[in-house]
Amino acid sequence: MLPLILITNDDGIHAKGIRSLIEIAKPLGEIVVMAPKKPMSSKSHAITTDAPFRIKTLQKEENYWECHIDGTPVDCVKVAMASILQNRQPDLILSGINHGVNASINTIYSGTMAAAIEGSILGINSIGFSLTDFDADADFSQGEEFIRQIIQDVLQNGLPQNVCLNVNIPAAAKADIKGMKVCRQGKAYWTEKAHFREDPYGRDYFWIEGFFHNQDTETDTDTWALENNYISIVPVQHDFTSYPSLQLLKNRVLYA
Amino acid sequence: MLPLILITNDDGIHAKGIRSLIEIAKPLGEIVVMAPKKPMSSKSHAITTDAPFRIKTLQKEENYWECHIDGTPVDCVKVAMASILQNRQPDLILSGINHGVNASINTIYSGTMAAAIEGSILGINSIGFSLTDFDADADFSQGEEFIRQIIQDVLQNGLPQNVCLNVNIPAAAKADIKGMKVCRQGKAYWTEKAHFREDPYGRDYFWIEGFFHNQDTETDTDTWALENNYISIVPVQHDFTSYPSLQLLKNRVLYA
Numbered sequence: 174m175l176p177l178i179l180i181t182n183d184d185g186i187h188a189k190g191i192r193s194l195i196e197i198a199k200p201l202g203e204i205v206v207m208a209p210k211k212p213m214s215s216k217s218h219a220i221t222t223d224a225p226f227r228i229k230t231l232q233k234e235e236n237y238w239e240c241h242i243d244g245t246p247v248d249c250v251k252v253a254m255a256s257i258l259q260n261r262q263p264d265l266i267l268s269g270i271n272h273g274v275n276a277s278i279n280t281i282y283s284g285t286m287a288a289a290i291e292g293s294i295l296g297i298n299s300i301g302f303s304l305t306d307f308d309a310d311a312d313f314s315q316g317e318e319f320i321r322q323i324i325q326d327v328l329q330n331g332l333p334q335n336v337c338l339n340v341n342i343p344a345a346a347k348a349d350i351k352g353m354k355v356c357r358q359g360k361a362y363w364t365e366k367a368h369f370r371e372d373p374y375g376r377d378y379f380w381i382e383g384f385f386h387n388q389d390t391e392t393d394t395d396t397w398a399l400e401n402n403y404i405s406i407v408p409v410q411h412d413f414t415s416y417p418s419l420q421l422l423k424n425r426v427l428y429a
Numbered sequence: 430m431l432p433l434i435l436i437t438n439d440d441g442i443h444a445k446g447i448r449s450l451i452e453i454a455k456p457l458g459e460i461v462v463m464a465p466k467k468p469m470s471s472k473s474h475a476i477t478t479d480a481p482f483r484i485k486t487l488q489k490e491e492n493y494w495e496c497h498i499d500g501t502p503v504d505c506v507k508v509a510m511a512s513i514l515q516n517r518q519p520d521l522i523l524s525g526i527n528h529g530v531n532a533s534i535n536t537i538y539s540g541t542m543a544a545a546i547e548g549s550i551l552g553i554n555s556i557g558f559s560l561t562d563f564d565a566d567a568d569f570s571q572g573e574e575f576i577r578q579i580i581q582d583v584l585q586n587g588l589p590q591n592v593c594l595n596v597n598i599p600a601a602a603k604a605d606i607k608g609m610k611v612c613r614q615g616k617a618y619w620t621e622k623a624h625f626r627e628d629p630y631g632r633d634y635f636w637i638e639g640f641f642h643n644q645d646t647e648t649d650t651d652t653w654a655l656e657n658n659y660i661s662i663v664p665v666q667h668d669f670t671s672y673p674s675l676q677l678l679k680n681r682v683l684y685a
Binding site for chain 1: 434446468470471472473474475476477478479481482486503508509511512531534536537538543546550551552578579582586588589592595609610611613614616618620621622623626632633635636637638650662663664665666667669670671672673674675676677678679681683684
């Protein structure tokens with residue numbers, strides 16, 4: 174029996190990146206695509222609880238069912254599970270290919286990664302793919318062979334329980350990609366600058382522009398791997414507990 | 430000099446929970462409130478990158494400035510930092526008090542916790558507070574004394590670098606609260622059930638209803654603490670790397 178593969182993304186059903194991912198996955202299993210109708214970048218793990226959903230089927234044929242909803246990437250996973258998949262658990266959830274890098278601290282803002290993390294919460298093998306090129310017309314062909322290999326590896330060998338993969342592909346010619354590197358999430362943060370404007374009615378508004386600050390100079394991070402033309406592969410978990418802090422806090426009088 | 434305290438939440442500027450938190454914090458520092466104009470529950474770490482912001486000041490007096498924006502909780506932190514706080518780093522970020530529990534896997538969906546985590550990413554001492562009562566008219570008074578103690582402790586002793594606190598308060602009479610417990614995040618997941626409906630025009634739509642599944646029977650979790658009338662305090666970090674999986678993946682032929 175063909176493995177059941179659920180595909181979603183955060184750039185929306187019409188993005189070039191999900192088209193590329195669908196083409197790679199099609200020969201490997203029975204495909205269900207449930208993607209956001211509209212772009213949902215940087216929606217993180219947001220879910221919709223204050224509105225109902227409608228599913229629109231865009232294409233349905235043997236072993237292929239493509240739909241969209243007006244929702245976030247995590248909504249897509251939850252809605253697919255609760256509606257068209259009914260009691261069938263996917264063998265694999267794929268998210269992406271994202272237009273833009275999702276390494277380092279971007280993991281927490283990313284809708285692409287949130288869908289994969291949601292899969293891992295549910296105990297389903299899941300992978301998020303991103304290309305380090307934000308262009309809507311980015312060239313996804315260079316990473317295709319690597320993506321196919323990773324998908325086949327996970328279908329065959331699985332992943333540790335409740336762990337998904339965060340795969341980032343450098344936007345480079347295939348010949349220049351040096352290989353794959355298993356890394357940890359690099360330490361970084363974003364700060365923002367406000368750009369103040371006035372609208373035609375004299376009212377103030379402003380845009381905020383983000384600046385990435387890399388705090389990590391080690392060579393075992395995803396940031397380093399990508400800067401050095403490696404595909405970065407970070408095993409991702411969702412336990413937010415800071416274990417080293419547990420005893421430290423327990424030692425404080427207030428919490429004793 | 431008074432410590433600078435930034436306050437936000439995810440239930441919106443008019444929620445009873447943030448009013449309670451403001452009243453507790455006011456005697457302890459210079460207060461800046463930047464909260465969402467509208468309810469933003471379950472918006473996780475989502476940020477707005479496709480629209481500008483307008484700040485509306487609702488109240489401004491000595492050592493107190495209250496504003497709202499049309500944005501998510503994390504937007505509130507970012508916008509406050511980039512606009513009205515300019516180059517002043519808050520000494521403390523407080524988020525909440527949330528109407529409803531944010532323990533266990535809810536941490537990842539929570540806008541309340543996302544704002545606190547954003548603070549910890551920026552290296553600012555941050556605390557998210559939640560009450561295990563979703564009612565808009567919930568009684569926040571029972572936990573007030575505990576919240577004041579935790580805020581004072583963090584102002585005085587700080588937190589480990591890049592770690593914030595996830596504090597959940599059981600909706601119980603003060604006399605029944607047994608104390609505070611430092612815990613890890615309990616293991617759990619949500620599944621959803623679809624409720625299919627038809628609109629007056631004959632078109633299908635559906636709601637999804639969530640069901641919480643606790644996978645953890647240990648007594649060191651936030652779930653256990655709350656069920657046993659303790660205030661749960663989880664130290665929260667934002668490194669998603671699954672460290673035990675790193676070597677395991679490196680041992681695979683594909684990634685070697």
